[in-house]
Amino acid sequence: MATPLLAVDRLTMRFGGLIAVDALSFQARAGEITAVIGPNGAGKTTVFNCITGFYRPSEGVLQLTHADGKGFALTAMPGHLITGRAKVARTFQNIRLFAGMTVLENLLVAQHNFLMPTVINGLLAVFGLGGHAQAEHIAIEKAKLWMHATGLTARADDPAGSLPYGDQRRLEIARAMCTDPELLCLDEPAAGLNPRESDELSDLLVRIRDGRDVAGRSSILLIEHDMGVVMRISDHVVVLDHGRKISDGTPAEIRADPKVIAAYLGEGDEDEVAA
Amino acid sequence: MLRDAALSALVAFGLFGPMIGLKTEVGVAAIELHTRPIAVLIAVAAVFFGRLGLLAWQSTRPVQKAAPGRMADSLAYIGRYLTPIVLVLTITMPFYAERYWIDLGILVLTYVMLGWGLNIVVGLAGLLDLGYVAFYAVGAYSYALIAQNFGLGFWSCLPLAGILAAFWGVLLGFPVLRLRGDYLAIVTLAFGEIIRVVILNWTTLTGGPNGMSGIPRPTLFGLVFNSGGGKGSFADFFGIEPSISHRVIFLFYVILGLALLTNWVSLRLRRLPLGRAWEALREDEIACRALGIDVTVTKLTAFAIGAAFAGFAGAFFATRQAFISPESFTFIESAIVLAIVVLGGLGSQLGVALAAIVMIGGGEMFRDFQEYRMLIFGGALVLVMVVRPRGFLSGRTPSVSLGAKKKIGANLMTEGHG
Structure with a gap:
């Protein structure tokens, strides 16, 4: 198998005594949409902030490899170079225009x-x-x-x-x-959109992934609560709960995973997994 | 309504009671304390009825929100015609004005230039700098020291003064630009004081509180300006009667040129990637970082370029006065320049120029009312901030557009957080 675009290896982020992300490992492959889902407070945005250089992880390695084989150790780079050289772009949960x-x-x-x-x-x-x-x-x-x-x-x-x-x-x-990113990190892009806008967004993201009808293409790492969007467009889903990975696979596998259902239904706040 | 007015009167009594009501006078044996109940009564009554009147007026007037976009539009419209008028009046000033007015014009233009320079830092990049006068001082002392120790003239020292000021800007910038907002303001304030105190105490180099005198005057391609005429002087070369006013007029055009240069460079920078990055930085620093902009370098360039223009202005100040001392570079100077920028409208070139004319020119003209000057000044500041919180001429024009440029109202813009 080819080297993954982004390899997250035993990523740990501690804030004082709180462990927000605990020895998380997953991979995002080039040309795919990888979704990171999980209940509120699972540590999704913290992972994003580590990848895009806003936080420096307590432990772990983040390795980004471009299609031409150039590798970047994101944990050792200053924030602005992560976008400038390693070509990782991001959006924010609360829009920052x-x-x-x-x-x-x-x-x-x-x-x-x-x-x-x-x-x-x-x-x-x-x-x-x-x-x-x-x-x-x-x-x-x-x-x-x-x-x-x-x-x-x-x-x-x-x-x-x-x-x-x-x-x-x-x-x-x-x-x-x-x-011109190689990896586009989107933090809840569908939050606050109506169903029609969500559909348009899903369409846009797929076009960006495939480089179809748009000016450039990029692999996508996506945090999203809207399970409709996640299940429709993701190629690969990573599920977090309390900073740990509880499941990892295709949307169909995730939907069938009892641990995922427990994490969502056990928290008692979301029943969208069934959708 | 009555209750509100009574409360205001009570506050006024608490304030004015000791301040106006008690007066110390030198008596026969010791200082005696006199009370002035009538004066207090008048002051309190004025507040009571004033407040009552204000509330009554407010309640009769239907609540309406002024359309900020409309007002910004009309002001921009006025601005389009005002700019050339002001420019022509300024350029032709030496032909119709008396010596006093030209001197005043030089003073105002110095502040216009400082205002435009600071506008780069505060208005565009959104970095609150309370120690701007430090770079003005660096420029002035750079020129004075280089001229006296190495015998260089004004024109060769001018760029050096700017470069040195920019260098100090970068030097200060490196440690402090990671701070934001209030913290940055306090550190720049401290830096301004440090420069002044160093100048004050480094007696062997700067002459300390005695200042430096005999700073050479500027020349026009080697022609000197003096009252006696003589070989190699401006008057001699052109065969006209030597007059001291030639130099004043020359200085006027020098500072006008420098100010216009500042204006041109900052207007030009605004349309370039660097200026756009400054404005983006003012709007949202975190988003800038996420777009791969090196925030530190971008802030440093704003600081350095702003400082360079202060350095030019400082060198001009030194050559005009021929004498400089630390007294000219106190905190109040920074405060005045900042007030000019804020009053005129952050980021607005014409607004800054008008504010400088009103504040410096007006201040000089009302010199006779010395005691009330600060009162009027403070009142004007409060009034502008109430009526137009973003400054007299606020809002911005897009730096680039596909169709027609639309003016952006200040209500959409974000203020700098440092």
């Missing part, structure tokens, strides 16, 4: 490292040097493609903060995709 900037500006900020490889480069641009105008043109074209893919073209010049909720969710995904 640049609300006062337009949709187009949001997508251009995401291409910062392409537009401005060095500070010197950025300063030279003040005097019209450094090939900035051409780079900006390419960046705007790419932003246009992503606005088209997410149905935001008509809102290009509107401030992101004025968009409806569903559009903001899609814009955040488009913005993350503008960093």
Whole structure:
């Protein structure tokens, strides 16, 4: 079997005495949508924060391998390089857009490292040097493609903060995709969406996975509570409970796993697994 | 309503009672304490009826929310015509104004430049800097020291002063930029004081409280400005009557040029990736990090570029005054520049210029009312913050657009968290 895109090995995250993630191991393969599910407080977002460099894990190894064989040990990288070099992009559970900037500006900020490889480069641009105008043109074209893919073209010049909720969710995904990621980490992208919007989102994610009708492709790591979305689009599901992995497999396997049903029904707060 | 007014009057009594009611006077043997019940009564009554009147006015007026978008639009509309008018009036000023007004113009323009420089740090990048005057001081002392010790002229020292100030900006930035909001503000405040205290106490280098004098004046391509004329002077070269006002006019155009340079660079940067990254940083630092932007480097560039412009302004200040002392670089200067930026509207170039004209120019004109100056100043600040919390001209224009650029109201923008 080929090297997985992301290999999480015995990842442990402690906050003082609290063990949020306990010796978690799983793999996410290239070209797949891997979903991480589990009851509230299971440690899903903590795993994401470790992968994207917002937390430094207490123990464990996170190994990312690109298609061309380049490997990155994410635990040893500063946060901004995880996006810049290792090509891991993320969205947030509570949307974090640049609300006062337009949709187009949001997508251009995401291409910062392409537009401005060095500070010197950025300063030279003040005097019209450094090939900035051409780079900006390419960046705007790419932003246009992503606005088209997410149905935001008509809102290009509107401030992101004025968009409806569903559009903001899609814009955040488009913005993350503008960093050309190998792995796109989505933290509850369907939260707060109505059924129709959820369907559109599922469709968008599958298109991103397959590189169909969109400007780029990426493998996806997904945290989601909406089991409808998870079961429909995931290729591989990892179930967490209290920081441990309780199950790992295809959606069909997960649905049949008694431990998963116990974790959800035992908590008494979700019965969506049956759906 | 009555109860509210009575409560206000009670608070006023508590405040004014000791402050106005008691007065110490030098008596025959010792200091005597006099009471002034009438004065207190007047003050309390004024508060009582004032509050009552205000409440009555508020209750008769239907509650309506002003449309911020509409107001921002109309202000932007005015701004489009105001900018060229102000610019033309400024450029032609030496032709119609008297010496006093040109001197005042130089002072105002210095603050406009400082305001625009600080606007990069506070308005664009959202970093609250309370020690901006430190870089102004670094610029001024850099020029004075280099000129006196190495004999370089103003024009060769000007870039050096900017570079040195930027260098200090980076030096300060490295340890403190991981702090946010209030913490950053306090550390920058402390840094401003450290620079001033070092200058004050390093007597052998800076002359300490005595300051430095005999700082060389700027030249125009080697032509000096002096009242006596003589060989190699500006007046001699052009064959005109030597006059001290030539130098004043020259200084006026120098600072105008420097201020316009500051404006041009910051407007240009706003449209470039670096400036956009600054604004994104102001909006949401965590999202920036998630997009692979090196937050530290981006903040440092904002700090350094802002500091460089303060350094230029400092060098100009030194050459204009020909004398500098630590007294010119106290915290109140930082506070005034920050007030100009906040009043004018964070990120708004015209707003900052107008605020500088009102605050510095107005302050100078009301010099006769010395005692009430701070009162009016404070009142104006409170008023603007109540009526337009984001500054006089707030909101932003997108840096890039596919169709027509729409003005973005300030209500959507996020303030910096440091």
